[in-house]
Amino acid sequence: MKIAVCLKRVPDTTTKIVIAADGKSIDESGVKFVPNPYDEYALEEALKLREAAGVGETVVFSVGTDASQETIRTALAMGIDRGVLLQSPGSPDGLETARALAAELKAGGFDLILFGKLAVDDYHHQVGVMTAELMGLPCITSIAHLTLAGGTVEAEREIEGGIEVATCALPAVLTCDKGLNTPRLPSLKGIMAAKKKPLEVKAVTLGAGTLTTLSLALPPERPGGRVVGEGADAVPELVRLLRTEAKVI
Amino acid sequence: MTAILAVTEQREGSLRKVSLEVVSAARTLADAMGATVDALVLGHGPVGGSEGLGRYGADQVLTATHPQFRLYNPDGYAATIAGLAGSHAFVLLSATATGRDLAPRVAAKLGVGCATDVTTLVWESGKLVVTRPVYAGKALQKVRLEGAPAVASLRPNTIQPTEKPRSGTAVTVTVPSFEGRVTVKAIKAPDQAALDVTEAPIVISGGRGLKEPGNFQLLEALAAAFGNAAVGASRAVVDAGWRDHGAQVGQTGKTVSPGLYIAVGISGAIQHLAGMRTAKVIVAINKDKDAPIFKVADYGIVGDLFEVVPVLTEQIKKLRSEG
Numbered sequence: 090m091k092i093a094v095c096l097k098r099v100p101d102t103t104t105k106i107v108i109a110a111d112g113k114s115i116d117e118s119g120v121k122f123v124p125n126p127y128d129e130y131a132l133e134e135a136l137k138l139r140e141a142a143g144v145g146e147t148v149v150f151s152v153g154t155d156a157s158q159e160t161i162r163t164a165l166a167m168g169i170d171r172g173v174l175l176q177s178p179g180s181p182d183g184l185e186t187a188r189a190l191a192a193e194l195k196a197g198g199f200d201l202i203l204f205g206k207l208a209v210d211d212y213h214h215q216v217g218v219m220t221a222e223l224m225g226l227p228c229i230t231s232i233a234h235l236t237l238a239g240g241t242v243e244a245e246r247e248i249e250g251g252i253e254v255a256t257c258a259l260p261a262v263l264t265c266d267k268g269l270n271t272p273r274l275p276s277l278k279g280i281m282a283a284k285k286k287p288l289e290v291k292a293v294t295l296g297a298g299t300l301t302t303l304s305l306a307l308p309p310e311r312p313g314g315r316v317v318g319e320g321a322d323a324v325p326e327l328v329r330l331l332r333t334e335a336k337v338i
Numbered sequence: 339m340t341a342i343l344a345v346t347e348q349r350e351g352s353l354r355k356v357s358l359e360v361v362s363a364a365r366t367l368a369d370a371m372g373a374t375v376d377a378l379v380l381g382h383g384p385v386g387g388s389e390g391l392g393r394y395g396a397d398q399v400l401t402a403t404h405p406q407f408r409l410y411n412p413d414g415y416a417a418t419i420a421g422l423a424g425s426h427a428f429v430l431l432s433a434t435a436t437g438r439d440l441a442p443r444v445a446a447k448l449g450v451g452c453a454t455d456v457t458t459l460v461w462e463s464g465k466l467v468v469t470r471p472v473y474a475g476k477a478l479q480k481v482r483l484e485g486a487p488a489v490a491s492l493r494p495n496t497i498q499p500t501e502k503p504r505s506g507t508a509v510t511v512t513v514p515s516f517e518g519r520v521t522v523k524a525i526k527a528p529d530q531a532a533l534d535v536t537e538a539p540i541v542i543s544g545g546r547g548l549k550e551p552g553n554f555q556l557l558e559a560l561a562a563a564f565g566n567a568a569v570g571a572s573r574a575v576v577d578a579g580w581r582d583h584g585a586q587v588g589q590t591g592k593t594v595s596p597g598l599y600i601a602v603g604i605s606g607a608i609q610h611l612a613g614m615r616t617a618k619v620i621v622a623i624n625k626d627k628d629a630p631i632f633k634v635a636d637y638g639i640v641g642d643l644f645e646v647v648p649v650l651t652e653q654i655k656k657l658r659s660e661g
Contacts, residue, residue, distance in 0.1 A: 102589045102609050106476040115477070126590050182451050183442065209589055211479075212472050213454045215442035222446035227519035228412070230439045233583070245526065247584045248435035249354075249534035252526040253410065257519055267576075267590060268583040299451035299485035303467065306478050311615060313634045316627070320641035321649040327621065327637055328653045335619045335636065337540075337598040338564070338657065 090145035092135040093199045094169065095190055095217070097125040098153055098160040099210040106307065113302045124160050127205025129272035130265035134235065135203055136168045137270060145200075146170050150193060152177055152186045158288060165283035166275030172288040182298035183211075187219035189293045195224060201242075204264040206231040217264035227257035233268035340373040343426040343487075345419060346391065347436055348379065349525075353387030355537070356432040358394050358499035360492050363459060364430050365395025365502050371461040373427060375504070376400050378511075380415055382408040392506015394499055399506050404513040409522040410436050416443035417516035423448055423487045428466050430459075433491035434536075441491045450485025455493045455593075457616075466490060474589035474612040494537050495595045496616075533568040535585060541596045541617070543570035543587050545610075547603020547624060547643055551580035556647045557602060563654040570594065572604050588613035603643050606631030623647065 100106075100115065101123045107116040124132070135147045149164040151157045152175045161172035175189050194202060204217030214230070221228030227242075233252075234245035243256045244263060275283070317323045317330065331338045344364035346357035357377075364375045377396035379388045382405055391399050402418045404411070419440070423429050429444060431437040433455040445452035456468040457478075466488045472479045483490065535541050542557045542564075554569065561567035571581035573588050587594055589609035599617035604610060606622070606629055614620065615634055622635035623643050632638045639646055 100473070102474075103607075104473075104476075105608065106473050108477070115473075184445065184449070184451050187446065210473060212470070212474065213442075213452070214438040215445070215452055215454060218439060218442045219446040219452075222416075222443050228443075229520055231435065243523075246435065248525070249537055250532055253435070254523045254526055256521050256523055266583070267586070299483060299488075300453065301482040301484055303480040303482055305472070305480075308471070308475065308478050308615060311620070311634045311636075313620070313636055314632060314638075315636060316632065316638040316640055318639060320639070321645045323639045323641065324646060324649045324653055327639060327650070328657065330637055331598070331619070331621070332657075335598075337619045338654070 090139055090142035091199050092139060092145065092147050093194055093197060093202045094128065094131045094135045094147065094149045094164065095202065095204045095220070096128045096132070096149050096151045096160060096164055097208045098122050098151065098157045099125045099208055102126065102209055108305055108307060113305050115305070122156065122160065124163050125205050125208045127207055127209070127265060127267070130267065130269045131203035131205050132164050132167055132169060133270045133272040134265060136273070138201070138237065148173065148197070150175065150190060152181065152189050152293070154178065161288055162283050163275065165286045165288070166279040167273055168279060171286055174288065174290045175293045176290050177293050177295050181295045182300040183213050183215040184219055185295045185298045186216050187223055189295060190216070190220045191223035194220070200259050202226070202260070202262045204262070206264040206266045217262055221262035226260055226262050228262040228264070229255045229257060230264040231266040232263050233266045235263065235269065340371065340427045341425065342368050342373055342375050343419070343422055343429045344375055344377045344396070345429065345431040346377055346379050346388070347432055347434060348381050348385045351381060351383060351385055353379070353385055356434055356494050357391070359494065359497050360430055360432050361391055361394045361396050362499040363492050363497050367459055367461055368395070374398070376426065378402065378419065378422065380407050380418060382406070393501050393503050395502040395504050396506045397504045398509050400509050400511045402511045402513050406518060409525065411518065411522065412439060412443060412520045413518050414513060414516045415440055416447060417514050418511070419444045420447040421514045422511065426487050428483070428488040428490065431491045433493045437491045441489050445489040448485070448487065448489065450487065450489060451483060453481055453483055453490040456490050457493050457496045459490065471593060471616070474609065475593050475615055476612045493595065533566065535568045535570045535587060535594050536592050538566065538568035539596055540564050540567035540598045541570050541587070541594050542567055542600045542602065543572065543604060543614070544575065544602050545572035545604030546574050548575070554581065556644070560647055560651045560654065563651045563658065565658065572610050601631050601635070602647060604631055605629045606634065
């Protein structure tokens, strides 16, 4: 079982967003960066499948600047065998990222290529499925349950008001949702071992992309902060306000 | 004449509500740019509701029928849309479970970028410019789509469908041959009555303040009293296993924009606020008067949720029975 996991370095979800002077990006000073939380489900699934298979290899890929090396090391500390940084300046759009990954993964001979369902920074839900499309591979997105048997994938994904059950053949691309597993924490031994694991850095040239960010702004502040009253006695007034003032019920 | 391709969604042969949102958004934009709207319906037979798309502004209703289109068919849908996209200025889908899977497939086939979960769209100098929440709504990004035809998906519940009648001329389109790499076998545990938090007009979310999973029945009862509400949850209670991840509102869950959001026993961590701050009206019920949730709430009640919620449920029931 040879499994690739694609990983993105993102700001921690507790980050308070401050807009940078260019008005198009976030101010990164003081921001803690972590592996994208959804990618951790992909990493855990890769490790579980590799352990169950008994043989094979797990490789983590990331498109980004040199800073992503630290993120890759976190994956290696969890137990991934080796890492590849596709080094690119700036932050390419989803299609350019997918193109870089597809070009790199094409010759890798992977049975499975795993992604997180989305990155918690740009929220695009797209690099995994675009990579699959460019490689001509089947892709099931946002999976919360996975069964592998005889070269066939069966996966479940949440849809509005139900669970969709989908199948495809290996090799395949899957994007992982919360609920698939519980990601392990790197052990101290793992962290030590990760320092010696191979991490290859390859410079990639990316196109200009087709998404141009014109601006980034904080959402308008909600005026909010009006306390109607205390305890159950305040309920009639709340209901009145929702009916006559907010007109939502 | 320029045309917009608006991709609708059906389940079990019936058009879903998001379809009207996507057609209506396309109509508004088409009027501003002097374009027409083609609504696309994909199914394995007649789709109930598709005859009404003209009322919401479709000039043409394109129907692509295929025996394998009873359930979602990622490869077949993507091939059909990509085949039609070339004669359109841009393709607009819904940012639903299906649309989020489908839009990037179409974009990759066309070799263009894709903007997911957009909340506003304008046409500027022959290009689509959109706003989309990033960092789970902690910031708003304005993006110009340079590729043609552009591909974007509209976040559910962000626009109210409005009637702007056009002819809605029925046109049959051919499904191109495609390689069906993924097969959707079934939809499990379909609960037609349960509303998804991303689509419900009213969302009632619970947090740690509910003390134990069984107490969510208080919120279920309130949701039932409203009749059109979904029950959501904070990350803390999802991580504790009290509720399914599908109900989680916040940065590692869902971002919701209902007309009314009621946060019960939720303190309001930054990740949670990010996921619900675009709700039109926010109500907070919490015993801690200093909880951050009160800073974003339009209306707050400081008090014991176990006393407040049942009274609220009774009042809503009464209101509903009075019609």
